[in-house]
Amino acid sequence: MDKSILEGATGYLEYLDKVGSEFRSAYEKTELSEETRQKVSGLKEERNLLVFTEAYCPDCVVALPFVQRMMEENPNIHVYIKRMKGAQDFLREAVGDARIPTVISFNGKMEPVGAYVEFPEALKDMMRSASVEDKKEFVSRYRRGTYNDLIEDALLALL
Numbered sequence: 001m002d003k004s005i006l007e008g009a010t011g012y013l014e015y016l017d018k019v020g021s022e023f024r025s026a027y028e029k030t031e032l033s034e035e036t037r038q039k040v041s042g043l044k045e046e047r048n049l050l051v052f053t054e055a056y057c058p059d060c061v062v063a064l065p066f067v068q069r070m071m072e073e074n075p076n077i078h079v080y081i082k083r084m085k086g087a088q089d090f091l092r093e094a095v096g097d098a099r100i101p102t103v104i105s106f107n108g109k110m111e112p113v114g115a116y117v118e119f120p121e122a123l124k125d126m127m128r129s130a131s132v133e134d135k136k137e138f139v140s141r142y143r144r145g146t147y148n149d150l151i152e153d154a155l156l157a158l159l
Contacts, residue, residue, distance in 0.1 A: 046108030
């Protein structure tokens, strides 16, 4: 894949100026665990993280600050933020679904490395056999930060 997919993307801090205050507040409160910081700092290869989001998405509020914090730990990580609107066909082709947040990781040659779609896979696994009410509770806990460790692990796997 070539870098043309990155056209029109913004950086995370620029994105914060365009969205609601809850995004900035979440970013200011988000800290990486020491273990994650060490792993991210040790990354020697370039990673381009293409993030699809929308300002109305509460799940984006939770996950996106972790992406930015990882970038701040290592100059080999580059973050590109794009709106999902208008990119649904690309997302369906690239990751099989058009959900947000979606983070697609590419190496320095723009070869796909992996993707994070909506929630960490470990959380999706917990939700698969849960009742509708339990699924709502999982999502509520996710949005309150209960599963931040799962977000970190899932994003680390992209690096």
